[in-house]
Amino acid sequence: MSDIELWKAEKHAPVSAGQFAILYGDFQSDIQFWPSDFQIDNYGNYAGHCWFKGTMFHAGNCPYVGPGSDLCRGDLFHIADPTFVSKLDDWLEVDWQTFDESIHRRVRVSVLDQLGSPTGREAWHYVLNLSGFSVGYPVIPDGVWTEDRVTKIENGQPITKDLSWLNTTNSNRKTK
Secondary structure, eight states: OOHHHHHHTTTTOOOOTTOEEEEOGGGSTTTOOOOTTOOGGGTEEEEEEEEEEEEEEEOSSSEEEEEEEEEEEEEEEEESSTHHHHHHHHHTTOOSTTGGGOSEEEEEEEEEOTTSOEEEEEEEEEEEOOSSTTTTOOEETTOOOOHHHHHHHHTTOOOOOOOGGGGSOTTTOOOO
């Protein structure tokens, strides 16, 4: 069964307080591009970096993740108020009525460590519905979205797989 087939099986499962979500791109703890009236601290807290499998694409001013086997980095978010996920569903245009045509899908994935081994946790994760959308977008080869890398891509500079983070811990690694 492919990743997408597995993801379809998770259609509209309920979210509970105490679960986790993986946030990446504009929602990472070091970027936090939330609407000005949104108070993230009311919904839970960031619990550090995490990794997951997928393919990260640079699609203009934000990344999108589709199915794949690359190791991608995001932030683990501990959910205190499940309405947070409903808000993300709305922002990311998850349409439960036309799930197969939805821009994103909310799915459960294994949370991985920085070497790609399962941590034993699962988290909600938003993936792009790849109905041809990713065609022509550059792949971010190591799945790490940072503002300096966005500038490189927009200026036509190549980005390469950066494994320097393997020598650091979550507490002392900077991504800006």
